[in-house]
Amino acid sequence: MPSPIVNTTIQSCVLNATSNLIAQFITAYKSNSPYTINWVPVFQFVLFNTISNPPNFLWQSFLESAFPSNYLVPSSAAIHAAAENDEKELDREEKTHEILESKLHIQNTLTKFLLDQTIGAVANTLLFSLAFAGFRGQGYADAVVTAKHEFWPMMQAGWTLWPFVSLLNFAVVKSVEMRSLVGSLAGLVWGIYLSLLKG
Template sequence: MSSALIRTTIQGCILAGVSNLTAQLISSYKSGLPYTIDWTPILQFMFFNLLNTPPNFLWQQFLESAFPSTYTTPTPSAIAAAATNDDKELDREEKKHEILETKLSVPNTLIKFMLDQTIGAAVNTLLFSAAIAGFKGATYQQAVWTARQDFWGLMSAGWKLWPAISALNFAVVRSVEMRQLLGSLAGFGWNIYLSLSTA
């Protein structure tokens, strides 16, 4: 297991626990009841993230390796120097590392975005619903039924947040680990919503 995967999993678990704690505080404030910590949902959210983060990290690695975000191309000045056989200018640009530039691959970014917001989102939504139902004592059949019942509601709620995060991640953030960090930070608010909706 890579150190990046371990760091990402630990950070996901911590943020999940804190988000559930925050949701309990919000719920207590709204109801006017004294604030008492219920450790069960906190540990459940942390445990779910412990199981869910590694496959998501590997999913993001797969997307990046199959559809790289960037490609290299000669710079306009390098093309111009090559067209005029200006070897002196080409040597200067090579020394300054100005011969090639990195550009965003728009087709690959769109493919990753679509796969992440369809297959990735659907799998995560189903697993979350089934896991929470299981934590509450549901049988396998009941957990599957709950996942199916909750699916479109959670997917439509998720599409109000995750497409923007996904687009930002794929278009701007270069490393998978940093994408996971941004996703975890956005997930903090999302987990508060999930905690309140599953309470």
């Protein structure tokens, strides 16, 4: 069975390829021209995603291990049973794993959110620009100029979507694997925007 990092990379690649195909369709529709698939940008998006997804998965795993979203506290039923000295009820809750309940760690969630929307967003934006400048055959110096030129417009566009996705993921979604799925689904929309931008 493939590892979670492989599963999320494959799923993300499929969604990125789909977003590029949709973007090509939108471009053809808007220009009133026949829809013919250009496989080069599809391949470029899949290649970039294959390279960038594993480090992103590891980044999200690091954030979760360093700043866990949840912590365990005695459940209200367990507190009530303890106050009543109800040993039988406490034993029952322990056996059924109801003695503790999970609470959202707000400080850790906000810390992860801020790190993801600063360090993570900056790294992803710069790497995307540099990679696609390289795909266009630009040398390193020209690629850096392109990345600098594209940086703020892409960051500002990203802030219309990714902070909401990030906060939802950290506050509601429990596992890194499921967060990757939510991120990939949001990435379908974002990929269409990027494909239109790079088209």
